[in-house]
Amino acid sequence: MVKSPRLTKEDWLAAGFRALAADGPGALRAEALARTLKTTKGSFYWHFQDLPDYKAQMLALWRTKVATEVIDAVAQEPNAAAQLQRLLARAAEAPPDAFGGRAIEPAVRAWALTDSDVSAALSEVDAIRVAFVAKLLAGVGLTDPDLPQAIYAAYLGLDDLTAKGSGDIATGLPALTRLLLRP
Amino acid sequence: MVKSPRLTKEDWLAAGFRALAADGPGALRAEALARTLKTTKGSFYWHFQDLPDYKAQMLALWRTKVATEVIDAVAQEPNAAAQLQRLLARAAEAPPDAFGGRAIEPAVRAWALTDSDVSAALSEVDAIRVAFVAKLLAGVGLTDPDLPQAIYAAYLGLDDLTAKGSGDIATGLPALTRLLLRP
DNA sequence: ATGATTCCATACGGTAGCGTATGTTATTGG
Protein backbone atom coordinates (compact mmCIF):
# COMPACT_ATOMS: atom_id res chain seq x y z
CA MET A 1 0.00 0.00 0.00
CA VAL A 2 2.16 2.77 -1.31
CA LYS A 3 0.95 6.22 -0.52
CA SER A 4 0.19 8.53 -3.35
CA PRO A 5 2.86 11.12 -3.92
CA ARG A 6 0.16 13.75 -3.75
CA LEU A 7 -0.30 15.09 -0.26
CA THR A 8 -3.45 16.21 1.43
CA LYS A 9 -3.89 18.90 3.99
CA GLU A 10 -4.30 16.17 6.57
CA ASP A 11 -0.92 14.68 5.66
CA TRP A 12 0.71 17.99 6.43
CA LEU A 13 -1.15 18.32 9.72
CA ALA A 14 -0.23 14.77 10.74
CA ALA A 15 3.41 15.48 9.96
CA GLY A 16 3.10 18.57 12.10
CA PHE A 17 1.93 16.56 15.08
CA ARG A 18 4.73 14.07 14.63
CA ALA A 19 7.25 16.91 14.51
CA LEU A 20 5.62 18.58 17.49
CA ALA A 21 5.81 15.42 19.57
CA ALA A 22 9.35 14.65 18.50
CA ASP A 23 11.04 18.05 18.52
CA GLY A 24 8.67 20.52 20.12
CA PRO A 25 6.88 23.56 18.75
CA GLY A 26 10.09 24.90 17.26
CA ALA A 27 9.90 22.13 14.69
CA LEU A 28 6.79 23.57 13.08
CA ARG A 29 8.57 25.06 10.09
CA ALA A 30 7.46 24.77 6.49
CA GLU A 31 10.76 23.74 4.95
CA ALA A 32 11.71 21.27 7.66
CA LEU A 33 8.32 19.58 7.44
CA ALA A 34 8.62 19.48 3.66
CA ARG A 35 11.87 17.57 3.97
CA THR A 36 10.34 14.92 6.19
CA LEU A 37 7.52 14.55 3.66
CA LYS A 38 10.00 14.38 0.79
CA THR A 39 8.47 17.33 -0.95
CA THR A 40 8.98 21.07 -1.03
CA LYS A 41 7.36 24.02 0.60
CA GLY A 42 5.58 24.73 -2.66
CA SER A 43 3.13 22.12 -1.48
CA PHE A 44 2.89 23.63 1.97
CA TYR A 45 2.06 27.09 0.72
CA TRP A 46 -0.50 25.66 -1.64
CA HIS A 47 -2.39 23.89 1.16
CA PHE A 48 -1.93 26.64 3.73
CA GLN A 49 -1.80 30.38 3.58
CA ASP A 50 1.15 30.72 5.93
CA LEU A 51 2.54 29.29 9.16
CA PRO A 52 0.00 30.94 11.48
CA ASP A 53 -2.78 29.49 9.35
CA TYR A 54 -1.15 26.07 9.50
CA LYS A 55 -0.73 26.22 13.26
CA ALA A 56 -4.29 27.38 13.72
CA GLN A 57 -5.54 24.39 11.74
CA MET A 58 -3.34 22.06 13.77
CA LEU A 59 -4.75 23.50 16.95
CA ALA A 60 -8.33 23.27 15.71
CA LEU A 61 -7.83 19.66 14.74
CA TRP A 62 -6.27 18.75 18.07
CA ARG A 63 -8.99 20.65 19.88
CA THR A 64 -11.80 18.63 18.27
CA LYS A 65 -9.96 15.34 18.72
CA VAL A 66 -9.35 15.62 22.43
CA ALA A 67 -12.71 17.15 23.20
CA THR A 68 -14.47 13.84 23.61
CA GLU A 69 -11.59 11.39 23.35
CA VAL A 70 -11.22 10.30 26.94
CA ILE A 71 -14.87 10.73 27.74
CA ASP A 72 -15.92 8.45 24.90
CA ALA A 73 -13.37 5.87 25.95
CA VAL A 74 -14.91 5.38 29.37
CA ALA A 75 -18.53 6.06 28.50
CA GLN A 76 -19.14 2.39 27.76
CA GLU A 77 -18.72 1.43 31.38
CA PRO A 78 -22.02 1.01 33.20
CA ASN A 79 -21.58 3.17 36.29
CA ALA A 80 -19.51 5.97 37.70
CA ALA A 81 -17.26 3.75 39.81
CA ALA A 82 -16.37 1.56 36.85
CA GLN A 83 -15.85 4.60 34.65
CA LEU A 84 -13.56 6.10 37.22
CA GLN A 85 -11.50 2.95 37.50
CA ARG A 86 -11.33 2.72 33.73
CA LEU A 87 -10.18 6.33 33.49
CA LEU A 88 -7.41 5.91 36.02
CA ALA A 89 -6.31 2.61 34.54
CA ARG A 90 -6.14 4.30 31.17
CA ALA A 91 -3.98 7.02 32.62
CA ALA A 92 -1.49 4.45 33.86
CA GLU A 93 -1.16 2.81 30.47
CA ALA A 94 1.56 3.61 28.03
CA PRO A 95 0.19 6.41 25.90
CA PRO A 96 -0.53 5.52 22.27
CA ASP A 97 2.02 7.13 20.01
CA ALA A 98 -0.49 7.81 17.26
CA PHE A 99 -1.52 11.32 16.46
CA GLY A 100 -4.00 12.72 18.89
CA GLY A 101 -2.88 10.28 21.53
CA ARG A 102 -1.58 11.30 24.91
CA ALA A 103 2.00 11.24 23.65
CA ILE A 104 1.68 14.71 22.19
CA GLU A 105 0.01 16.26 25.19
CA PRO A 106 3.22 17.41 26.87
CA ALA A 107 4.31 18.89 23.56
CA VAL A 108 1.03 20.76 23.21
CA ARG A 109 1.44 22.00 26.76
CA ALA A 110 4.94 23.21 25.90
CA TRP A 111 3.51 24.83 22.80
CA ALA A 112 0.98 26.68 24.96
CA LEU A 113 3.79 28.42 26.81
CA THR A 114 4.56 30.49 23.74
CA ASP A 115 1.19 30.70 21.99
CA SER A 116 -1.82 32.24 23.66
CA ASP A 117 -4.28 30.58 21.31
CA VAL A 118 -2.92 27.19 22.26
CA SER A 119 -3.02 28.23 25.88
CA ALA A 120 -6.67 29.18 25.62
CA ALA A 121 -7.60 25.92 23.91
CA LEU A 122 -5.71 23.98 26.53
CA SER A 123 -7.52 25.77 29.33
CA GLU A 124 -10.81 24.78 27.76
CA VAL A 125 -9.78 21.15 27.45
CA ASP A 126 -8.54 21.14 31.03
CA ALA A 127 -11.79 22.59 32.29
CA ILE A 128 -13.83 20.00 30.40
CA ARG A 129 -11.78 17.16 31.79
CA VAL A 130 -11.80 18.42 35.35
CA ALA A 131 -15.57 18.76 35.16
CA PHE A 132 -15.84 15.22 33.89
CA VAL A 133 -13.68 13.87 36.67
CA ALA A 134 -15.77 15.82 39.15
CA LYS A 135 -18.90 14.16 37.81
CA LEU A 136 -17.37 10.70 38.17
CA LEU A 137 -16.13 11.43 41.68
CA ALA A 138 -19.53 12.73 42.70
CA GLY A 139 -20.91 9.45 41.43
CA VAL A 140 -18.92 7.57 44.03
CA GLY A 141 -19.68 10.05 46.78
CA LEU A 142 -16.52 12.16 46.69
CA THR A 143 -17.63 15.77 46.61
CA ASP A 144 -14.55 17.63 47.78
CA PRO A 145 -14.49 20.56 45.33
CA ASP A 146 -10.69 20.56 44.98
CA LEU A 147 -10.29 16.85 44.49
CA PRO A 148 -11.06 16.68 40.75
CA GLN A 149 -8.34 19.18 40.02
CA ALA A 150 -5.90 17.21 42.13
CA ILE A 151 -6.70 13.98 40.32
CA TYR A 152 -6.42 15.63 36.95
CA ALA A 153 -3.16 17.27 37.97
CA ALA A 154 -1.79 13.83 38.84
CA TYR A 155 -2.86 12.66 35.40
CA LEU A 156 -0.96 15.53 33.79
CA GLY A 157 2.07 15.06 35.98
CA LEU A 158 2.33 11.40 35.10
CA ASP A 159 2.38 12.41 31.46
CA ASP A 160 5.30 14.69 32.26
CA LEU A 161 7.12 11.91 34.06
CA THR A 162 6.72 9.45 31.21
CA ALA A 163 7.20 11.92 28.37
CA LYS A 164 10.91 12.11 29.06
CA GLY A 165 11.17 8.63 27.69
CA SER A 166 12.59 7.22 30.88
CA GLY A 167 11.20 3.95 29.63
CA ASP A 168 9.36 2.87 32.71
CA ILE A 169 5.69 3.67 32.69
CA ALA A 170 4.46 5.70 35.60
CA THR A 171 2.48 3.59 37.99
CA GLY A 172 1.23 6.22 40.38
CA LEU A 173 -2.41 6.40 39.51
CA PRO A 174 -3.38 2.94 40.74
CA ALA A 175 -2.10 4.05 44.10
CA LEU A 176 -4.38 7.04 43.98
CA THR A 177 -7.21 4.80 42.89
CA ARG A 178 -6.77 2.59 45.92
CA LEU A 179 -6.68 5.66 48.08
CA LEU A 180 -9.82 7.09 46.56
CA LEU A 181 -11.99 4.01 46.41
CA ARG A 182 -11.40 2.77 49.89
CA PRO A 183 -14.60 3.23 51.93
CA MET B 1 20.59 51.41 43.19
CA VAL B 2 21.55 51.64 39.59
CA LYS B 3 23.17 48.57 38.19
CA SER B 4 26.60 48.81 36.71
CA PRO B 5 26.60 48.81 32.96
CA ARG B 6 29.11 46.00 33.08
CA LEU B 7 27.46 42.62 33.04
CA THR B 8 28.49 39.46 34.78
CA LYS B 9 28.05 35.92 33.66
CA GLU B 10 25.30 35.61 36.23
CA ASP B 11 23.41 38.55 34.71
CA TRP B 12 23.35 36.72 31.41
CA LEU B 13 22.19 33.50 33.02
CA ALA B 14 19.46 35.30 34.95
CA ALA B 15 18.27 36.94 31.74
CA GLY B 16 18.21 33.50 30.18
CA PHE B 17 15.90 32.17 32.88
CA ARG B 18 13.60 35.14 32.50
CA ALA B 19 13.47 34.58 28.75
CA LEU B 20 12.96 30.85 29.23
CA ALA B 21 10.06 31.39 31.60
CA ALA B 22 8.49 34.07 29.43
CA ASP B 23 8.95 32.75 25.91
CA GLY B 24 10.19 29.19 26.14
CA PRO B 25 13.45 27.55 25.14
CA GLY B 26 13.27 29.11 21.69
CA ALA B 27 14.05 32.45 23.30
CA LEU B 28 17.55 31.39 24.31
CA ARG B 29 19.31 33.31 21.55
CA ALA B 30 22.36 35.49 21.95
CA GLU B 31 21.19 38.56 20.10
CA ALA B 32 17.66 38.55 21.51
CA LEU B 33 19.02 38.28 25.06
CA ALA B 34 21.50 41.06 24.32
CA ARG B 35 18.64 43.36 23.34
CA THR B 36 16.81 42.76 26.60
CA LEU B 37 20.03 43.53 28.47
CA LYS B 38 20.60 46.63 26.36
CA THR B 39 23.96 45.42 25.19
CA THR B 40 25.32 43.50 22.25
CA LYS B 41 26.30 39.93 21.64
CA GLY B 42 29.93 40.99 21.91
CA SER B 43 29.38 40.71 25.64
CA PHE B 44 27.67 37.35 25.29
CA TYR B 45 30.49 35.80 23.32
CA TRP B 46 33.02 37.14 25.76
CA HIS B 47 31.33 35.51 28.75
CA PHE B 48 30.41 32.30 26.94
CA GLN B 49 31.99 30.24 24.25
CA ASP B 50 28.82 29.68 22.29
CA LEU B 51 25.13 28.92 22.79
CA PRO B 52 25.60 25.28 23.83
CA ASP B 53 28.07 26.43 26.46
CA TYR B 54 25.61 29.04 27.67
CA LYS B 55 22.76 26.57 27.86
CA ALA B 56 24.92 24.05 29.68
CA GLN B 57 25.77 26.65 32.30
CA MET B 58 22.13 27.58 32.65
CA LEU B 59 21.26 23.95 33.17
CA ALA B 60 24.06 23.43 35.68
CA LEU B 61 22.95 26.47 37.65
CA TRP B 62 19.33 25.37 37.70
CA ARG B 63 20.37 21.88 38.62
CA THR B 64 22.24 22.99 41.74
CA LYS B 65 19.51 25.43 42.77
CA VAL B 66 16.65 22.97 42.71
CA ALA B 67 18.65 20.13 44.20
CA THR B 68 17.97 21.11 47.76
CA GLU B 69 15.51 23.96 47.35
CA VAL B 70 12.28 22.32 48.41
CA ILE B 71 13.96 20.00 50.84
CA ASP B 72 15.62 22.88 52.68
CA ALA B 73 12.36 24.77 52.80
CA VAL B 74 10.59 22.09 54.78
CA ALA B 75 13.54 20.77 56.77
CA GLN B 76 12.86 23.20 59.60
CA GLU B 77 9.64 21.48 60.52
CA PRO B 78 10.05 19.10 63.44
CA ASN B 79 8.53 15.88 62.21
CA ALA B 80 7.51 14.11 59.01
CA ALA B 81 3.84 14.92 59.30
CA ALA B 82 4.50 18.63 59.66
CA GLN B 83 7.05 18.54 56.86
CA LEU B 84 4.55 16.82 54.62
CA GLN B 85 1.87 19.38 55.34
CA ARG B 86 4.35 22.17 54.77
CA LEU B 87 5.39 20.65 51.46
CA LEU B 88 1.85 20.31 50.18
CA ALA B 89 0.90 23.77 51.40
CA ARG B 90 3.92 25.15 49.57
CA ALA B 91 2.82 23.43 46.42
CA ALA B 92 -0.54 25.13 46.60
CA GLU B 93 0.99 28.58 46.91
CA ALA B 94 1.50 30.88 44.01
CA PRO B 95 4.97 30.11 42.75
CA PRO B 96 7.56 32.84 43.27
CA ASP B 97 8.43 34.50 40.01
CA ALA B 98 12.06 34.88 40.88
CA PHE B 99 14.68 32.90 39.10
CA GLY B 100 14.93 29.36 40.27
CA GLY B 101 11.43 29.47 41.58
CA ARG B 102 8.71 27.12 40.52
CA ALA B 103 7.57 29.50 37.81
CA ILE B 104 10.23 28.30 35.43
CA GLU B 105 9.69 24.60 36.03
CA PRO B 106 7.16 24.14 33.24
CA ALA B 107 9.53 25.97 30.93
CA VAL B 108 12.41 23.72 31.93
CA ARG B 109 10.18 20.74 31.35
CA ALA B 110 9.32 22.06 27.90
CA TRP B 111 13.01 22.61 27.32
CA ALA B 112 13.68 18.98 28.19
CA LEU B 113 11.50 17.86 25.30
CA THR B 114 14.14 19.05 22.84
CA ASP B 115 17.37 18.72 24.83
CA SER B 116 18.50 15.38 26.16
CA ASP B 117 20.87 16.94 28.70
CA VAL B 118 18.00 18.88 30.20
CA SER B 119 15.91 15.75 30.13
CA ALA B 120 18.57 13.84 32.05
CA ALA B 121 18.94 16.55 34.67
CA LEU B 122 15.19 16.72 35.06
CA SER B 123 14.97 12.99 35.58
CA GLU B 124 17.53 13.26 38.36
CA VAL B 125 15.66 16.06 40.05
CA ASP B 126 12.39 14.16 39.74
CA ALA B 127 13.94 11.06 41.28
CA ILE B 128 15.36 13.04 44.20
CA ARG B 129 12.03 14.67 44.91
CA VAL B 130 10.04 11.46 44.63
CA ALA B 131 12.44 9.81 47.05
CA PHE B 132 12.02 12.70 49.46
CA VAL B 133 8.25 12.51 49.30
CA ALA B 134 8.49 8.77 49.85
CA LYS B 135 10.49 9.37 53.01
CA LEU B 136 7.96 11.83 54.34
CA LEU B 137 5.06 9.53 53.54
CA ALA B 138 6.79 6.64 55.23
CA GLY B 139 7.13 8.87 58.27
CA VAL B 140 3.36 9.07 58.54
CA GLY B 141 2.85 5.39 57.86
CA LEU B 142 2.01 5.51 54.15
CA THR B 143 4.21 2.94 52.45
CA ASP B 144 2.41 2.30 49.18
CA PRO B 145 5.33 2.25 46.73
CA ASP B 146 3.43 4.06 43.99
CA LEU B 147 2.02 6.80 46.13
CA PRO B 148 5.04 9.14 46.18
CA GLN B 149 5.08 9.26 42.42
CA ALA B 150 1.38 10.03 42.39
CA ILE B 151 1.77 12.87 44.87
CA TYR B 152 4.70 14.30 42.98
CA ALA B 153 2.81 13.98 39.72
CA ALA B 154 -0.01 16.01 41.22
CA TYR B 155 2.56 18.61 42.22
CA LEU B 156 3.83 18.79 38.65
CA GLY B 157 0.36 18.84 37.15
CA LEU B 158 -0.68 21.76 39.32
CA ASP B 159 2.29 23.66 37.99
CA ASP B 160 1.03 22.95 34.50
CA LEU B 161 -2.44 24.15 35.39
CA THR B 162 -1.21 27.41 36.88
CA ALA B 163 1.58 28.07 34.40
CA LYS B 164 -0.91 29.04 31.75
CA GLY B 165 -1.55 32.15 33.74
CA SER B 166 -5.22 31.45 34.17
CA GLY B 167 -4.91 33.65 37.20
CA ASP B 168 -6.50 31.43 39.76
CA ILE B 169 -4.07 29.42 41.82
CA ALA B 170 -4.61 25.73 41.82
CA THR B 171 -6.10 24.53 45.04
CA GLY B 172 -5.98 20.82 44.51
CA LEU B 173 -3.23 19.77 46.85
CA PRO B 174 -4.99 20.61 50.10
CA ALA B 175 -7.66 18.18 48.98
CA LEU B 176 -5.03 15.51 48.55
CA THR B 177 -3.60 16.43 51.91
CA ARG B 178 -6.91 15.86 53.61
CA LEU B 179 -7.24 12.59 51.79
CA LEU B 180 -3.78 11.46 52.81
CA LEU B 181 -3.72 12.50 56.41
CA ARG B 182 -7.06 11.10 57.44
CA PRO B 183 -6.48 8.14 59.76
C1' DA C 1 49.21 58.49 34.80
C1' DT C 2 49.86 54.59 31.91
C1' DG C 3 50.11 50.16 30.45
C1' DA C 4 47.69 45.91 30.71
C1' DT C 5 43.65 43.57 30.95
C1' DT C 6 38.79 43.19 30.96
C1' DC C 7 34.68 44.06 28.83
C1' DC C 8 31.87 45.57 25.05
C1' DA C 9 30.61 47.46 20.07
C1' DT C 10 30.62 46.83 15.28
C1' DA C 11 31.26 44.74 10.97
C1' DC C 12 31.46 40.56 8.40
C1' DG C 13 30.38 36.04 6.01
C1' DG C 14 27.55 32.20 6.35
C1' DT C 15 23.19 29.53 7.19
C1' DA C 16 18.23 28.78 7.58
C1' DG C 17 13.88 29.98 7.29
C1' DC C 18 9.68 32.93 5.45
C1' DG C 19 6.54 34.17 1.90
C1' DT C 20 6.00 35.21 -3.13
C1' DA C 21 6.24 34.55 -7.92
C1' DT C 22 6.36 31.83 -11.56
C1' DG C 23 7.25 27.73 -14.07
C1' DT C 24 6.27 22.53 -14.50
C1' DT C 25 4.07 18.22 -13.93
C1' DA C 26 0.08 15.41 -12.73
C1' DT C 27 -4.82 14.62 -12.72
C1' DT C 28 -9.43 15.24 -14.16
C1' DG C 29 -13.71 16.54 -16.93
C1' DG C 30 -15.59 16.71 -21.29
Add this chain to the structure above:
DNA sequence: CCAATAACATACGCTACCGTATGGAATCAT
Protein backbone atom coordinates in the same frame (compact mmCIF):
# COMPACT_ATOMS: atom_id res chain seq x y z
C1' DC D 1 -7.15 13.36 -26.45
C1' DC D 2 -7.01 17.88 -24.60
C1' DA D 3 -7.94 21.95 -22.22
C1' DA D 4 -8.39 23.27 -17.44
C1' DT D 5 -7.09 23.12 -13.00
C1' DA D 6 -4.93 21.05 -9.01
C1' DA D 7 -0.59 19.95 -6.95
C1' DC D 8 4.09 20.62 -6.70
C1' DA D 9 9.09 22.47 -7.90
C1' DT D 10 12.30 26.13 -8.17
C1' DA D 11 14.20 30.56 -7.75
C1' DC D 12 14.21 34.87 -5.52
C1' DG D 13 14.56 38.75 -2.01
C1' DC D 14 14.19 39.38 2.70
C1' DT D 15 15.03 38.82 7.67
C1' DA D 16 17.12 36.85 11.77
C1' DC D 17 20.42 34.56 13.80
C1' DC D 18 25.27 32.33 14.58
C1' DG D 19 30.09 32.71 15.47
C1' DT D 20 34.40 35.33 14.44
C1' DA D 21 37.41 39.11 14.09
C1' DT D 22 38.96 43.25 15.35
C1' DG D 23 38.80 47.80 17.18
C1' DG D 24 37.55 50.72 21.09
C1' DA D 25 36.24 51.90 25.74
C1' DA D 26 36.27 51.04 30.63
C1' DT D 27 38.64 49.43 34.69
C1' DC D 28 42.50 47.98 37.40
C1' DA D 29 47.59 47.41 39.00
C1' DT D 30 51.55 49.64 39.94
